[in-house]
Amino acid sequence: MAGLGSTSRxxxxxPLGRAEYGETLELQRALHARRKTGAIPDxxxxxxxxxxxxxxxxxxxxxxxxxxxxxxxxxVALFExxxxxxxxxxxxxxxxxxxxxDLREHGRDVKRFxxxxxxxxxxxxxxxxxxxxxxxxxxxxxxxxxxxxSIGVYVRGWVSRHGLALNVAVNQAHxxxxxxxxxxxxxxxxxxxxxQPITIERVRAVFLDRMSEQFGWRLEEASLAEILGxxxx
Amino acid sequence: MNTNNGGTEIRLPDLGEIxxxxxxxxxxxxxxxxxxxxxxxxxETEKTTFVVPAPIxxxxxxxxxxxxxxxxxxxxxxRIGQHE
Numbered sequence: 001m002a003g004l005g006s007t008s009r010x011x012x013x014x015p016l017g018r019a020e021y022g023e024t025l026e027l028q029r030a031l032h033a034r035r036k037t038g039a040i041p042d043x044x045x046x047x048x049x050x051x052x053x054x055x056x057x058x059x060x061x062x063x064x065x066x067x068x069x070x071x072x073x074x075x076v077a078l079f080e081x082x083x084x085x086x087x088x089x090x091x092x093x094x095x096x097x098x099x100x101x102d103l104r105e106h107g108r109d110v111k112r113f114x115x116x117x118x119x120x121x122x123x124x125x126x127x128x129x130x131x132x133x134x135x136x137x138x139x140x141x142x143x144x145x146x147x148x149x150s151i152g153v154y155v156r157g158w159v160s161r162h163g164l165a166l167n168v169a170v171n172q173a174h175x176x177x178x179x180x181x182x183x184x185x186x187x188x189x190x191x192x193x194x195x196q197p198i199t200i201e202r203v204r205a206v207f208l209d210r211m212s213e214q215f216g217w218r219l220e221e222a223s224l225a226e227i228l229g230x231x232x233x
Numbered sequence: 234m235n236t237n238n239g240g241t242e243i244r245l246p247d248l249g250e251i252x253x254x255x256x257x258x259x260x261x262x263x264x265x266x267x268x269x270x271x272x273x274x275x276x277e278t279e280k281t282t283f284v285v286p287a288p289i290x291x292x293x294x295x296x297x298x299x300x301x302x303x304x305x306x307x308x309x310x311x312r313i314g315q316h317e
Contacts, residue, residue: 056280056282057257057258057275057277057282058255058257058277082275082282083280083281083282084277084278084279084280084281084282085280107249108247108248108249109248109249109250109251110248110249110251110278110279110281110283111248111249111250111251111278111279112249112250113249113281114279114280114281139279139280140280151280152280152281153279153280153281153282154281154282154284155281155282155283155284156272156283156284157270157284157286
């Protein structure tokens with residue numbers, strides 16, 4: 001396994017805090033283009049979204065369980081996007097991680113890439129004393145029969161975008177608006193599984209450490225201006 | 234890559250430890266002129282959409298694996314003919 005030794009590669013972390021889904025999607029696409037040309041190293045966006053429901057490439061509209069009027073009333077936006085997977089909810093209390101990664105530098109292996117995201121999540125939860133695991137054939141991270149993290153990725157030119165959503169303290173009523181991933185599974189948040197208070201900031205910090213181990217990164221926080229690279233730079 | 238009268242086979246690229254994928258959608262129609270590396274179709278596996286590029290320039294002469302089809306490792310997705 002790649003460690004934090006001399007072989008680690010520089011990578012960027014771009015913390016967005018709380019951000020709207022649509023603008024983050026545009027940003028991902030811009031960074032994806034820059035990663036493809038090699039203008040930036042592997043870059044991880046972390047974000048907490050305003051409430052939103054997104055449909056991946058394998059989505060069925062039947063998995064949306066509420067009307068558009070109800071969504072409007074709840075202030076939940078709707079997006080159809082290029083990632084794999086079925087319908088997903090994002091909202092406050094959920095750590096969303098978008099790795100803009102060149103898979104050619106990590107073994108050109110889609111399954112291993114997804115596995116690394118899962119392993120980083122499982123290790124993060126273990127740090128919080130929460131036991132979780134994988135389920136064969138059902139990507140994501142599970143606590144027994146309940147899902148705590150969802151995955152949906154897009155890879156073009158061997159560079160990834162979209163990624164993973166880890167439930168830290170999510171409004172459970174919002175999950176009831178969808179049949180998550182079309183599996184009729186129950187979603188669960190980390191805070192419901194722990195006696196200690198768990199903040200999204202702590203989960204993010206641990207997750208970035210575990211992810212750096214998985215990918216062999218030396219992660220450095222970067223500003224949007226640095227990453228988007230002004231022409232005169 | 235086999236070449237015959239039907240053109241050059243477009244095979245599923247090696248995606249790592251992946252046994253099969255599902256064809257999500259073709260981004261080009263039969264007859265379309267392709268440059269090498271043009272986005273050709275999307276396949277899905279492990280909750281990941283993977284965009285398969287055109288392996289060579291030419292004309293998309295046949296779609297073998299239609300939308301919704303399951304394709305095994307190294308399987309044929311379609312064929313590309315050369316320009317006349």
